[in-house]
Amino acid sequence: MFKGIPAEIAGIGIFIPEKILSNADLEKIVDTSDEWITTRTGIKERRIAPDDMATSDMMKRAADIAIERSGINPDDIQLVIGCTATPDMPFPSTACLVQHKLGLQNAAAFDLQAGCSGFLYGLTIASQFIASGAVKAVLVLGGETLSRIQNWEDRSTCVLFGDGAGAAVIAPAKEGSGILNFSISADGAFADALKVPAGGSLMPATEETVKNHMHAVHMDGRDVFRQAVTKMPEAALKALEELGMTVEDIDHFIPHQANIRIIESVGKRLGIPEEKTIVNLQKYGNTSCASLPIALCEAVESGRIKKGDTILLTAIGAGLAWGSIILKW
Numbered sequence: 001m002f003k004g005i006p007a008e009i010a011g012i013g014i015f016i017p018e019k020i021l022s023n024a025d026l027e028k029i030v031d032t033s034d035e036w037i038t039t040r041t042g043i044k045e046r047r048i049a050p051d052d053m054a055t056s057d058m059m060k061r062a063a064d065i066a067i068e069r070s071g072i073n074p075d076d077i078q079l080v081i082g083c084t085a086t087p088d089m090p091f092p093s094t095a096c097l098v099q100h101k102l103g104l105q106n107a108a109a110f111d112l113q114a115g116c117s118g119f120l121y122g123l124t125i126a127s128q129f130i131a132s133g134a135v136k137a138v139l140v141l142g143g144e145t146l147s148r149i150q151n152w153e154d155r156s157t158c159v160l161f162g163d164g165a166g167a168a169v170i171a172p173a174k175e176g177s178g179i180l181n182f183s184i185s186a187d188g189a190f191a192d193a194l195k196v197p198a199g200g201s202l203m204p205a206t207e208e209t210v211k212n213h214m215h216a217v218h219m220d221g222r223d224v225f226r227q228a229v230t231k232m233p234e235a236a237l238k239a240l241e242e243l244g245m246t247v248e249d250i251d252h253f254i255p256h257q258a259n260i261r262i263i264e265s266v267g268k269r270l271g272i273p274e275e276k277t278i279v280n281l282q283k284y285g286n287t288s289c290a291s292l293p294i295a296l297c298e299a300v301e302s303g304r305i306k307k308g309d310t311i312l313l314t315a316i317g318a319g320l321a322w323g324s325i326i327l328k329w
């Protein structure tokens, strides 16, 4: 339950790579079809980052916009949280790389790993640093270059993911706005359901691991699907109930953009009408940590989300780690 100084998103920005990889393009690479991908996932196309861009570069571009829109002096940003499953490298943290690119000399920086729930976890942590009064402003980054960790021979995963980045500046809320509550959870019993098996201390890189695509995404899609459609509604209801709110109080529902069937099932379980649900996965696929900020930012830019609207965010990803945030824009 949120306690302390209320925190808000003071500015948000995104970076979307220009290059489009359509379902028709994928039909030429792997044994799949536009029909299968569209009906089973809702995805029509995804973006691919240029070869000379890494996750930190996309995060930096998104952050430039977020900081400018926030009106906050960059010197007041005292913490950078990098949320990504595709860091530039195992260490140093991608957050440190972005901190340097942005010249945020007063900011501490670290990465957090919560799979596709990274941005939601990051917003939660940032809100607590604001709530305690420890810092003036936090920059939360959510970015992915998932195209770099695909096995392009595995049709069950490579059609799902895309590249992109988002960034948000979190600061003390102005009257009536801000993060109202959050709920975050995890269960490592499902660690094998979604992972990149090699490249860490358990299975260091060898010629064999590279040959066997062990540095790419491995997923038991059905298992993740089953957990997603129960755990996201649970987290949403917990966050709402603690506030004494119901789904009726929600103006916009922004779920993690992984699969249209998951989104529809979660919406149905919660009783949220389709017209309140924000969906953009047809354009970008699953961008993991960039998914929520891209959907939120586009909805704000288009005028769909207006000042004072109440928004429900939910996500689930590798870990498994999942959660919900309720905020007033």
Ligand code: UT7
Pocket (backbone or CB within 6 Å): 031, 032, 033, 036, 037, 040, 041, 116, 155, 156, 157, 159, 220, 221, 222, 224, 225, 228, 258, 259, 262, 286, 288, 316, 317, 318
């Ligand atoms: O962001 C983190 C969270 N991740 C997710 O939320 C992903 C959750 N899972 C899913 O979205 C779905 O499980 C998938 C989209 C990954 C898969 O959909 P599914 O309806 O669960 O399909 P399935 O894995 O049960 O596969 C059904 C069939 C299989 O063929 P057989 O065994 O029935 O002959 C697959 O081999 O579809 C086949 N298949 C494909 N066919 C054409 C799997 N991928 C493809 C493909 N094109 N790309």
